[in-house]
Amino acid sequence: MNRKQSSPRFRFAFAALLLSALLFLLPAVRSGDRRLYLLAALVPAFMLLCCTVLARLFSLDRMALTLALFLCSLGIAAFAPADPDAAVAQALRCIPGMAALLIGAVLMRSLSTSMLSAVSSAFLGLLMLSAKLLVPAFSVPLAEAGLALLLVSVASLLSGRGSGLALIPGFAALILLLTGGDITLAALWGLTFLLLIFAADGRFLVILSAFCVTVLLFFGYSRLFPSDFHPADTVSLNTLISAGWTGTDILPGELPSAAASLFPRLSLHFGLLFAGLTVLLFLPLSLRGVFIATSSRTRFHAVISMGVSLLPALQALAALLSVFGFLPLPEVCFPFLTSSLPDLCAELFMIGMLCGISARNEADLAEDAHLAMLAK
């Protein structure tokens, strides 16, 4: 990598580090809390460590990693001004998330398309989706992690055995999500699955039949459970606007303390303008994923990276439209801006998958260059 190519990336990483330090320093100076000073030092240091040492060790994609870590630091900063203890807890939640990212990267680097990987990942994914149905007392949300595994299965089947078999785990996941009442994830998965079938198969009949089945499933669900289609019952838009464009230190009483979504907190503390700019960060993240998908050598890796880019992007879009009351969906969390540990781990696992595919692409390019040099 020459200096001209690396310079913008380093500048971007430096800006992200500086901004993440400022997000904790400003409330720390105002309140004089030691924990916030500690976070102001540790969070950028951890980001720097990940973006340099870990990225070099595991050949991770630096841009995707920096964006994901910056979004995680925003999630920590959302708690910082009002509740430093919760901010520390959120920071601790990011550490297992980082481990999940590394697992995803290593898994994707070594995984290739096969019937065994398709069947085993489909089984595990469907098991995670049906955990709530099998054991009603089980309250850990594993749906996003299950969808990440199902992506592997669907990509494997779409790339090797045709889309006929890929429809089975895809629609099974959709039915399980609808049965479990997770209407938001079902909508996101349905749309991602249809787009992947459109990209990887492209046959009009298959796309039309998949589209019709998806629409029929949602239509049937809306007839059976019409009360599930309701707008988000979270902080109202007027409350967010009352905090002003630059935010406020005092949170309104209607903000639930145990809410999983951190976007209302972020927009109340740092203002709607900053929160809006944060939402726009999901666009370069998904475009980076599309770039990795188009650079992939195999259909398997291309479809996985496209799916991994589409899921968070569509989730961010749905969350944005849901906050403003345009979508009749229950509470949708922005990716990485959640206080739920399993969801955070699943989202970082997907970014790890993206980084693993990027590392594989780079290894392929290096091998090509080596072969070209030998041919000379």
Place this chain on the structure above:
Amino acid sequence: MKQLRSRFRLISLLLVCAFLLAAALCTGTALKAAGISLTSLPSLPPLGISSPTPDPSVSPSVSPGGEPTPSPVESDPTGSLPPGTDNTPDPEYNVFGL
């Protein structure tokens, strides 16, 4: 594989359009909820242009009898008020809140 890549690019283009559309829609809604209408923006006076001095074309205040209102200094019979001490600024022109 080439077809797959072109479809990926099409999907990414759709995604960008959806993001921009959603951003425009949400900005419009937020501005509307904040009471700022885009159509009323051109009619708002630009900040910092409004002059603290009165418009010279406007005639001084005239009493109902037709005679000009005397200034506070002129109306002070004792003449104890130094000039400029009680000329409280007109609230209409008091842009600095003094």
